[in-house]
Amino acid sequence: MSFKHLDHATLERWLGEGGVEIVDIRDPLSFSSGHIPGSRHLDNASLGQFIDATPSERPVVVVCYHGHSSQQAADWLCGQGYQEVYSLDGGFTHWQYHHPERFERDDGAGAS
Incomplete structure (x- = not known):
């Protein structure tokens, strides 16, 4: 099983529906400066x-920042048994x- 790519328009729709876990793997300062509503910071410690x-x-x-590192992390989560994993295309910057x-x-x- 492998991850899928997700575009920002679909994620925006999903935010209103709930039922999805959003994890942000950027550095802590970048995350605290701005992140997608409802997302949680994920690093080795958490x-x-x-x-x-x-x-x-x-x-x-x-x-992630631009949608590159998130692909590796999404692939790793699939390897841990997660059945439905997505990498956000373009990342938080997009x-x-x-x-x-x-x-x-x-x-x-910030607005939310």
Whole structure:
């Protein structure tokens, strides 16, 4: 089983529907400066907790800067048994450009 590519328009629709886990693998400062609403930061320190808490049948969308590193992370999650994993094409940079009103910051600022 392998990951699938996801375009930002589909993710925007999914945000309104819920039922998808969005993980952002960028560095902590970039994540806190702005991320897709409802996403959580995922790194080596939080990976174990994510795997323990997230059922393998739950859809997972992986977000990075430009949509390259997320492909490797999505592939790895598939190898861990996740059945429906997506890499966001264009990453957060593309998302922020096309949806400047749809991001949030850890300090509570930003549109969402």
